[in-house]
Amino acid sequence: MAAAAAVVALGLVSWRHFTRPAAPHYVTQKVDRGDIVHSIIATGTVNPVLTIIVGTYVSGVIQQQYCDFNTRVSKGQLCAKIDPRPYQTLVDQARAELDNARAQLGKDRAALVYAKSAFERSTTLLQHGIMSQDAADNARSAYDQARAQVAVDAAAIEQRSAALRTAEVNLGYTNIVSPVDGTVVSRNVTIGQTVAASFQTPTLFLIAADLTQMQVDTNVSESDIGGLHENTEATFTVEAFPKRQFAGRVMQVRQAPQTVQNVVTYDVVISARNADLSLKPGMTATARIVIETRRRVLRVPDQALRFNPSGLPAQPQVAAGSARVWVERNDHLVAVTVTTGLDDDSYSEITSGDVREGDAVVIAETTASARATSVAAPRLRM
Template identity: 80%
Template sequence: MPFAKAAYLAAAALLVALALAVGAWRLTRPGPPQYLTLPITRGDISHTINATGTVNPVLTIIVGSYVSGVIQQQYCDFNTRVRKGQLCAKIDPRPYQTLVDQARAELDNAQAQIAKDRALLAYAKRAFERDAQLLQHGIVSQDAADSARSAYDQARAQVAVDAAAIEQRAAALRTAEVNLGYTNIVSPVDGTVVSRNVTIGQTVAASFQTPTLFLIAADLTQMQVDTNVSESDIGDLREDTEATFTVEAFPKRQFAGRVVQVRQAPQTVQNVVTYDVVIGAQNTDLSLKPGMTATARIVIATRKQALRMPDQALRFTPSQATPQPALRAGHARVWVLRKGRPLAVEVTIGLDDDSYSEITGGELHEGDAVIVGETAGRANATTVAAPRLRA
């Protein structure tokens, strides 16, 4: 009897352990995958290019100095409104005034010299004519007549030399006067001074390179954003394309603009090729300042109320999917949930705004549930929130 009782207890314990193992296996075995879906909807899609750049005036004039010297007076400062021809600074004119006086004196000397030589020419001419008449009567020798003619020719040549010297001295005087005029630093245009690089008493050296004294923005109500666009996006850009941009000073305000120029000069930095795209913008309230960093959004194309699906669907493939045939050129494959099972559908894609893709062809309709992910579990398919369109 004790042996039978022990065997009975062992069998009961074995049955309990087996039941627990079966229950644990049933609880831990993986169930069918749970699919996450998003609906196909209609909405606006815009293909855009994002770029960063710098706000600059449309026309910036560099005001320099042609002559060297010490800044004697300064009449313009930052933000000064100037008119064309307005005096902004003055270099000490005394060294250049001295050169003007010297050149004028040399010109006066050359004019006095030609007056003297003209008098000698008149005397030499009369002497030559007189000796020529006397030679005909045999009163003077041939040598005396020839000497008088030579003196006349020399006097005439000397007057020509003096005339050339006068031209040379006059040119030197004009050069000295021009250099004297360059001591006045004037604005070449109407505008606003945005940079000043000199102060009173500073020495300006213009020997090898023209120094920059002032930067003048011609019109601050017209600004431009110089942006760098990568070579992968430059093929879609055209002039007169709409664009918007923001600056850090006004993060909640969008400034409107248009592409005014796509420059052909490439810039290569660390093997990355970009092109300068210029966006023109109005700045009537002068909110935009030169040098601000701008984040631009250039709209290449827009579709209104297009049939669209989330981009996650293009990147999803079910874990239990069977091999699919190769896609045709220009087509993409998405998976839709039909009767609780994933079904592959080929579609053609149009515009893409990095959140949604436009559906231009295929057996998909508004309201269809496309699969964007899966999780292990027993629950039914779940619809997740649609992604927000990127601003």
């Protein structure tokens, strides 16, 4: 009976040992000093800094095309030509009408000379009683009408001159020229195509003024826009060169909001050099904009700020701007309230609190099976 009782007692002790919950183990990381870079990520499109739309003021048929995609053009260079014959006809017609108006002016000036002479003669004859008052009045009226006609002819010449200049300008518009030095990035016209400029100017060419200087037009959410300023450093990548990082700076933070499905964003323009022309218009870019950098600050992993040991009663809330970390000290876990500063999504700056460089802060809790990567469970100190 004694032996049986001993066996039962030994079994009970073994059962309690193996069924007892495993003590937790804690993964820690040292508090250290390092750099914290607070940045935001935004996507956007690579575009030339200045893109010029080349259109046409007149309608007609494209007679010649001198520029194509990627053509390097100079200011004033002829890129295309609209059939000029209808507009040349209008110029010839306007010039003929101007010549006719000038001839009419010459004719009416001669009539004015005659009317003036007749008026002066009638005045003399009236003074000598040789001509009646009625005849003298007719001579004066004819003279006044002749002077008025000359004035009308002069105005007609100005009108015909303006019409001629308009026709010549329209004739000049049949030459489609580049307004700047640059590169043709888009061509929307071919020889024989009819272009109509009745209501809206058609786009014939898109010319990038300088492809060695590009910009990335990004959309930044309203929650991140507060810390952004012009001249802030930025980097970005494009899918064509995933391992290459392009450097840039924030050139403009635009004030106009963009609202899509109740999400408010703002346009942030990043300028970048493109000396080797690797960046192409329209590329999708992922930009990282540095908001603030702090060097050699006391920092803890963000995991430490989120950790709470299991099996403890709910802890009181900490004040805004503060957080709680669990520090291993003398085989005990001590809850320490700290004030946090800058955060880069991996580390947070510690601006105040009883935490020193080299302290071990808990970042995770493991089971007994994970002892190879954890530390023995210290006792909790509240």
